[in-house]
Amino acid sequence: MPSTLPSLAACLVLHGTTAPPDLDADLRDLASVADEVVVYDTADHVAPGSAAFEATLHPAVTVVSGFWADDRERAKRAALAHVEADWALCVLPGEKVRVDTGELRRLLQVAGDVPAMSVRVDDVVRGTHRSARLLHKDTALPGAVCRPVDGLVEVPSRLLTVEQPVATTASVPRQRGVFDRV
DSSP states (O other): OOOOOOEEEEEEEEEEOOOTHHHHHHHHHHHHHHSSEEESSSSSSSSSTTTTTTGGGGGEEEEEEEEOOEEEEHHHHHHHTOOOOHHHHHEOOEEEEEEOOHHHHHHHHHTTTSSSEEEEEEEETTEEEEEEEEEEGGGGGGOOOOOOGGGGOOOTTTTTTEEEEEHHHHOOOOOOOOOOOO
16 A cells, blocks of 8 residues: 655745735745745735736635744744645745755655754855754644754755745844754
8 A cells, every 4th residue: 555745835025015926936946846936925925916917816826914023933933834734844934945845755755753954054154054944834823933953854865945036135134043064
């Protein structure tokens, strides 16, 4: 009896007064690698008539209106509360994801109940580092705690890498996570 591969979601938090320039392309790219895309929009970036609105009509995209309380972690948890997939990849607007979807899903299948996995992030400002970007659905529950001391499993770079271009990092607040050099 073949086992089912885990499902994968992409989580994106939008904040600030201006929408990222390529938001529609970002949503289309994420929808091509994930079973679902959850967008937590804090400033009506994907309101009807906006450039990205058409991309949100993809059946895999869910837009949730929320508020920004100067707390990216709180906003991320609010977005993760709407994820139905087994695993969620948390990305920032403008980031590009390089992924071998089939191999990544097989890795997630054998990972079992690991709370989170670290992902290589190629950041043109901060350099290459690893960050806890791939979260198991049980980690996203209220009250769940995933600390770096819990021993994060690393996703091999050949399976998944997140690329942060300069335009992305200019408006991004300092990230929390695991920042070991790769």
